[in-house]
Amino acid sequence: xxxxxxxxxxxxxxxxxxxxxxxxxxxxxxxxxxxxxxxxxxxxxxxxxxxxxxxxxxxxxxxxxxxxxxxxxxxxxxxxxxxxxxxxxxxxxxxxxxxxxxxxxxxxxxx
Numbered sequence: 682x683x684x685x686x687x688x689x690x691x692x693x694x695x696x697x698x699x700x701x702x703x704x705x706x707x708x709x710x711x712x713x714x715x716x717x718x719x720x721x722x723x724x725x726x727x728x729x730x731x732x733x734x735x736x737x738x739x740x741x742x743x744x745x746x747x748x749x750x751x752x753x754x755x756x757x758x759x760x761x762x763x764x765x766x767x768x769x770x771x772x773x774x775x776x777x778x779x780x781x782x783x784x785x786x787x788x789x790x791x792x
Contacts, residue, residue, distance in 0.1 A: 706791070710750060713787040716780050717748045720762075723777050754792065759785045 698706065746752070747761055755761075762781055766773060 709787055709790050713753055713784060713791070714750050716784045716787065717750065717753060720777070720780050720784070721745055721748050723773070723780075753784060753788050756792075758788060 744765060747758075747765070752758060762784065766777070766781060770778075
């Protein structure tokens with residue numbers, strides 16, 4: 682018995698976003714923008730008190746030009762952000778690390 686080839690199980694791509702889809706997209710962009718604003722403030726982040734065993738962290742090299750919603754939609758954004766944070770990764774607060782992870786998650790939801 683020969684059977685016809687199965688039809689394409691994937692639905693065709695949508696042409697227009699529904700109101701619900703547009704609302705979800707706007708909400709994700711707003712959350713992404715809020716995370717980026719918080720990351721811009723990291724230059725003023727409080728680091729643990731300095732001691733002989735706790736040297737000062739290297740100066741922050743976060744580029745504010747990188748921390749925009751338009752830049753966050755680039756494929757290489759996660760890599761660029763992580764690369765800028767990497768020299769001081771062990772000394773930055775957990776909140777900043779979580780913001781970087783949140784930005785990566787939100788970006789993946791949008792793209």
